[in-house]
Amino acid sequence: MTDIVLPDQEDSADQGFESRWSWRNDSKDVHSYSCAKVNSDSLPIRLSAAESLSVNIDWSMSMSGSTNGKTSSSVVANVAFDMFADADLNKASNSTAAAFEFMIWLGSRGAPYPIGYSSGQSNAAYSLGSQTLYVSCAKIGAAVQGSPLIP
C-alpha cells in the first residue's frame, strides 16, 4: 500500500511531500511511484530550447521500527526523476504514449537495477554538483508500462 501526504497549504515556502508505503510480496516489480509532477506552462519543451533544468531537492527514506533512521536490507526501492519525451508534442506529456523515458536515480535501497542495466552499460559519466552519475542503459524507444526494475 502507498499513502501520499500532501504538503501544508499554509506554508508556501515548503514544496515538499511525504509518502508511506509497504509492499510485502513480489520484490522484483515496481508497485507504486509516489511522486511529484512538474506542472509548468513551459512543458512540453524542445530539448534544443531548454537552457537548464535546475533542481534543489532533499529527501530521506526511513522505516518504522528502525532505531537508526535507516531502512533494512529487505527494502527494495529507488529515488529518481522520471521524465518522458517524444517527437510528438502531445505524446510527450503522456507517460504511457511517449517514446522516450529518462530516469535519473539519486538513490536506491536493496540494489534495484534500472531496465537494461546488465546489457547496456555505458561509460558515460557526468558530474552533478559534486556527485557523479553514470548512464546505465540506452535502449532506444522503449515505452515503459509496469516495467520491472530488474530486467
Place this chain on the structure above:
Amino acid sequence: MFSWLATHDIEGVTGDVLPLLTYLVDHNYIDANTYLGTIEFGTEASHSPKSVTFRVPNLDIDISSSRNNSATGSPTFRGISKSNSGWVKQSGATVQTVLEGRWVACAFALVMVWSL
C-alpha cells in the same frame, strides 16, 4: 529507456540536470527536436515488509528555456484517485489526480488519504 545512476545516494542535490539529457542528444541517442513533456520526482517502491517513509522536505524544479528565461515549474503532487477534483495549492499548482494503469496499485491507499 535511459537511466542515470548515482554512484552513491545523493540525499541533497542542487544543480542542473539538463546536461544529462543533452548528453543523449550530443551522442545521437535522441533528436534535439524531441519534446520533453513530463518531469516527475519520487520513489519507485518494490518491496518492504514494514512501513517505509519517504520524505521530500524540499523540492524545487525550475525549467529555463531560450524562449522564456523566467519560466518556472511548480511541482504538483500526483497519485491515483478516481476523483478529478483538484486540490489547489497556495502557489496555484493543482494536486493532480491522474488515472494511469501503471500505478494502479496505489489507488486504494491514496483515495483513503484523499478523504481525510
